[in-house]
Amino acid sequence: MDGKHDQADYIVSGRYLLPTWRHADRIEDGAVAVLGDAIAAIGSRAELTARFPEAERLHEPAGLVMPGLINTHTHAPMSYLRGIADDLPLMTWLQEHIFPVEQQLDAEMVYLSTLLSIAEMIKSGTTSFCDMYLFAGEVARAADETGIRAWIGEVLYDFDSPSYGKLDNGFAMVRELVSAYRQHPLISITVAPHSVYTCAPTLLERAAELAANGGCLHVVHLAETESEVATCVERYGVRPVQHLHRLGLLESRLLAAHCVHLTEEEMDLLASTQVKVSHCVESNMKLASGAAPIPALIQKGVCVAIGTDGPASNNDVDMFAEMSSVAKVHKVVAMDPTVMDAETTLKCATFNGAMALGAESEIGTLETGKKADLIVLDLDQPHLVPLYNLPSHLVYAARGGDVIHSMINGRLVMKQRHLLSLDEDMAIARMRELSTKVLRIREQAGAAK
Amino acid sequence: MDGKHDQADYIVSGRYLLPTWRHADRIEDGAVAVLGDAIAAIGSRAELTARFPEAERLHEPAGLVMPGLINTHTHAPMSYLRGIADDLPLMTWLQEHIFPVEQQLDAEMVYLSTLLSIAEMIKSGTTSFCDMYLFAGEVARAADETGIRAWIGEVLYDFDSPSYGKLDNGFAMVRELVSAYRQHPLISITVAPHSVYTCAPTLLERAAELAANGGCLHVVHLAETESEVATCVERYGVRPVQHLHRLGLLESRLLAAHCVHLTEEEMDLLASTQVKVSHCVESNMKLASGAAPIPALIQKGVCVAIGTDGPASNNDVDMFAEMSSVAKVHKVVAMDPTVMDAETTLKCATFNGAMALGAESEIGTLETGKKADLIVLDLDQPHLVPLYNLPSHLVYAARGGDVIHSMINGRLVMKQRHLLSLDEDMAIARMRELSTKVLRIREQAGAAK
Numbered sequence: 030m031d032g033k034h035d036q037a038d039y040i041v042s043g044r045y046l047l048p049t050w051r052h053a054d055r056i057e058d059g060a061v062a063v064l065g066d067a068i069a070a071i072g073s074r075a076e077l078t079a080r081f082p083e084a085e086r087l088h089e090p091a092g093l094v095m096p097g098l099i100n101t102h103t104h105a106p107m108s109y110l111r112g113i114a115d116d117l118p119l120m121t122w123l124q125e126h127i128f129p130v131e132q133q134l135d136a137e138m139v140y141l142s143t144l145l146s147i148a149e150m151i152k153s154g155t156t157s158f159c160d161m162y163l164f165a166g167e168v169a170r171a172a173d174e175t176g177i178r179a180w181i182g183e184v185l186y187d188f189d190s191p192s193y194g195k196l197d198n199g200f201a202m203v204r205e206l207v208s209a210y211r212q213h214p215l216i217s218i219t220v221a222p223h224s225v226y227t228c229a230p231t232l233l234e235r236a237a238e239l240a241a242n243g244g245c246l247h248v249v250h251l252a253e254t255e256s257e258v259a260t261c262v263e264r265y266g267v268r269p270v271q272h273l274h275r276l277g278l279l280e281s282r283l284l285a286a287h288c289v290h291l292t293e294e295e296m297d298l299l300a301s302t303q304v305k306v307s308h309c310v311e312s313n314m315k316l317a318s319g320a321a322p323i324p325a326l327i328q329k330g331v332c333v334a335i336g337t338d339g340p341a342s343n344n345d346v347d348m349f350a351e352m353s354s355v356a357k358v359h360k361v362v363a364m365d366p367t368v369m370d371a372e373t374t375l376k377c378a379t380f381n382g383a384m385a386l387g388a389e390s391e392i393g394t395l396e397t398g399k400k401a402d403l404i405v406l407d408l409d410q411p412h413l414v415p416l417y418n419l420p421s422h423l424v425y426a427a428r429g430g431d432v433i434h435s436m437i438n439g440r441l442v443m444k445q446r447h448l449l450s451l452d453e454d455m456a457i458a459r460m461r462e463l464s465t466k467v468l469r470i471r472e473q474a475g476a477a478k
Numbered sequence: 479m480d481g482k483h484d485q486a487d488y489i490v491s492g493r494y495l496l497p498t499w500r501h502a503d504r505i506e507d508g509a510v511a512v513l514g515d516a517i518a519a520i521g522s523r524a525e526l527t528a529r530f531p532e533a534e535r536l537h538e539p540a541g542l543v544m545p546g547l548i549n550t551h552t553h554a555p556m557s558y559l560r561g562i563a564d565d566l567p568l569m570t571w572l573q574e575h576i577f578p579v580e581q582q583l584d585a586e587m588v589y590l591s592t593l594l595s596i597a598e599m600i601k602s603g604t605t606s607f608c609d610m611y612l613f614a615g616e617v618a619r620a621a622d623e624t625g626i627r628a629w630i631g632e633v634l635y636d637f638d639s640p641s642y643g644k645l646d647n648g649f650a651m652v653r654e655l656v657s658a659y660r661q662h663p664l665i666s667i668t669v670a671p672h673s674v675y676t677c678a679p680t681l682l683e684r685a686a687e688l689a690a691n692g693g694c695l696h697v698v699h700l701a702e703t704e705s706e707v708a709t710c711v712e713r714y715g716v717r718p719v720q721h722l723h724r725l726g727l728l729e730s731r732l733l734a735a736h737c738v739h740l741t742e743e744e745m746d747l748l749a750s751t752q753v754k755v756s757h758c759v760e761s762n763m764k765l766a767s768g769a770a771p772i773p774a775l776i777q778k779g780v781c782v783a784i785g786t787d788g789p790a791s792n793n794d795v796d797m798f799a800e801m802s803s804v805a806k807v808h809k810v811v812a813m814d815p816t817v818m819d820a821e822t823t824l825k826c827a828t829f830n831g832a833m834a835l836g837a838e839s840e841i842g843t844l845e846t847g848k849k850a851d852l853i854v855l856d857l858d859q860p861h862l863v864p865l866y867n868l869p870s871h872l873v874y875a876a877r878g879g880d881v882i883h884s885m886i887n888g889r890l891v892m893k894q895r896h897l898l899s900l901d902e903d904m905a906i907a908r909m910r911e912l913s914t915k916v917l918r919i920r921e922q923a924g925a926a927k
Contacts, residue, residue, distance in 0.1 A: 112866050112867050112871055115874065116815060116820060117816065146860075315805075316809075317812070317813050343874070346861075347861065347877075350877075356764075357803070360765075371564055411902065411906065412796065414594065414913070415557075415558060415562075415910060417917070425561065428878070429877070430880075431879075460864050461864060464863070
């Protein structure tokens with residue numbers, strides 16, 4: 030005890046503190062002291078309560094304190110389409126159900142849908158998310174109001190956008206957002222070209238340049254489906270990862286979502302260029318995109334993080350459910366129960382998530398000096414006893430609903446499952462209203478055909 | 479309105495009643511009237527409250543009333559081993575972690591562990607389960623005390639059992655249980671030989687005879703792993719399903735768990751003999767057993783139900799999580815997003831579950847005259863709005879934790895997530911105590927080697 034941090038705003042404590050993804054790092058009756066937006070200390074509850082006697086105490090006798098989960102790929106505003114159409118061939122789903130409604134999208138729909146997804150994310154343990162959709166300014170507004178940490182991108186592609194119209198306007202919008210949020214403590218603007226099959230090489234190059242100049246995370250969908258690969262080969266003579274490589278766009282700032290269909294050579298390229306991968310297993314299963322070669326990527330040293338993808342293709346944004354699927358799917362694909370063990374999976378959802386966003390010095394583990402992004406689970410649940418191993422429970426047995434408190438950047442955003450920075454009832458009620466509008470739009474689009 | 483049922487004990491109602499697995503069958507502002515153990519009527523809330531004015535009303539304005547889920551294969555008492563060892567090769571897991579502890583199993587451990595699993599099952603929407611483990615009398619005692627519907631078997635195999643000792647004692651125990659529970663309204667005793675690789679043909683034949691004479695459900699693990707198939711071929715010259723066929727044991731009373739490794743001919747055999755299949759997808763993934771050919775079995779007309787398998791290999795007994803995995807896995811295996819649609823999956827977890835247990839005239843849907851086994855979900859959750867399609871939400875978005883009320887056989891066993899027939903805090907506390915004993919047993923077994 031060096032006496033340096035004799036002040037703290039909160040001491041959050043529980044039966045266990047798990048500051049990392051490793052069971053061996055747990056502290057029984059452990060605590061986190063929070064001052065301002067950051068972690069002032071971690072240690073035993075006894076030690077921290079003695080050291081910071083005036084801090085407000087949030088103690089859960091049956092609680093587990095751990096880092097908040099990091100959702101590295103989603104389309105949070107797509108909650109307005111959750112469950113509107115499932116179990117369909119991809120093109121039927123997109124062309125008959127998703128696109129017609131998206132054409133009529135407006136700012137208010139994006140704002141309300143994002144609020145709802147943020148409510149779901151906080152209530153299921155996510156404290157940071159990386160988003161890519163339309164009307165990004167509205168996504169940022171919802172994130173700012175609710176105090177969640179977010180990396181937010183306006184999707185860019187070759188055709189006109191319901192959000193910004195012509196592509197030049199899109200780039201202008203991204204530049205404005207970058208400038209508007211440059212000093213924001215929680216929100217980072219990303220540059221987010223949609224994919225190699227919807228973006229011409231010139232668009233991709235221009236986006237990469239903007240990302241580099243703006244110091245932004247660069248996000249793209251990559252090698253998601255067989256048809257994307259076929260299209261890319263047909264147009265450019267090479268597969269998607271090779272295509273980006275030829276354009277000189279593979280680099281450590283790039284976060285590539287999906288990466289399902291990869292050759293050995295493409296995996297090596299991702300590894301050598303330090304591209305980060307956001308693995309969206311439930312979306313890949315539900316849309317029958319395929320099983321990404323995640324154990325092989327990890328073996329090659331690629332930083333693999335986890336994303337839920339959007340609530341229209343998952344159909345949730347629950348990272349606990351996602352972890353459970355990630356850990357199980359790769360075992361049966363490899364016919365080897367030792368791959369994607371619980372600690373590896375938990376690391377993907379926390380530390381690797383931070384690294385994928387370029388924020389591993391700020392979030393992803395609970396360490397003195399890092400931002401105070403943490404969650405508390407209630408271990409007094411029939412499905413969480415007995416307790417032999419924390420990562421095992423977090424990956425195989427815990428549910429988003431077990432999270433009772435959430436703190437982001439030192440601010441308590443959920444206490445006893447009650448959201449403090451967001452009116453949940455209002456978000457639900459407004460989405461119910463909005464859904465009747467969505468159905469009307471889809472009907473009119475159908476009738477117009 | 480025929481006036482026949484002018485009496486009811488309860489009217490359970492909500493924003494929606496979904497009496498089957500079909501979205502088209504939903505009733506807005508629907509209700510179920512319950513008299514004694516059975517459903518007296520279903521219809522609109524207005525109609526039923528007028529018809530049964532004196533019934534106690536349980537109305538959830540944001541509720542969904544639906545049939546309870548049916549877990550057709552589990553080992554409920556294995557909760558004491560939940561998470562004790564994961565991510566290991568099957569034989570390491572069994573021989574170093576599971577078997578040494580099971581050798582020291584006693585009646586109290588089984589009773590307490592079953593109580594805990596029943597708490598978890600009720601809290602995640604299950605109202606019936608089919609169990610196979612040791613000390614079946616203790617499983618039945620826990621089920622009887624808590625009022626859950628159960629099919630319970632004592633596992634039989636060639637070696638001595640920690641429960642009954644010699645095989646003859648095992649058969650005697652099963653006969654006694656059958657006789658003791660013959661008149662029980664909720665508990666049925668099954669005959670449960672473990673598998674073709676742990677049971678000699680004479681044991682299997684003797685078990686089948688007992689099942690036939692006792693009018694019991696006949697339950698077996700079948701074709702779960704490649705090694706089971708190899709062992710069977712080596713010993714008997716044929717694969718597991720063919721082996722049972724030669725012995726004349728494939729028939730409509732047989733409920734076969736897993737059925738992962740099947741040839742086309744074996745699938746046809748299961749279909750023609752009307753064997754029922756309990757599909758345990760999460761266990762099959764986690765233990766890397768393989769992906770069962772479920773869409774093909776359904777195509778051939780086999781009744782496929784769903785089971786969680788035991789909490790040591792899953793690691794939960796949550797049927798909502800299981801449905802989500804079932805619907806997603808087969809899409810990516812087939813690379814076809816239209817297989818295992820939400821309604822088919824929900825049917826497997828409800829009506830097919832009832833049929834697999836020979837109880838489709840009693841449970842599996844909400845119909846007048848059937849037993850009142852129903853659950854109510856709270857739809858006022860961020861992940862359940864908007865709501866375009868009920869089966870989609872139940873399979874892809876809902877969680878066990880969304881279930882707020884549960885009624886089994888006309889008895890309210892959970893209200894507002896509070897268990898009424900079971901002391902949850904006691905079950906959790908006693909399991910925590912038990913877990914230290916389990917660790918001690920495992921340590922001693924390790925030291926003795």
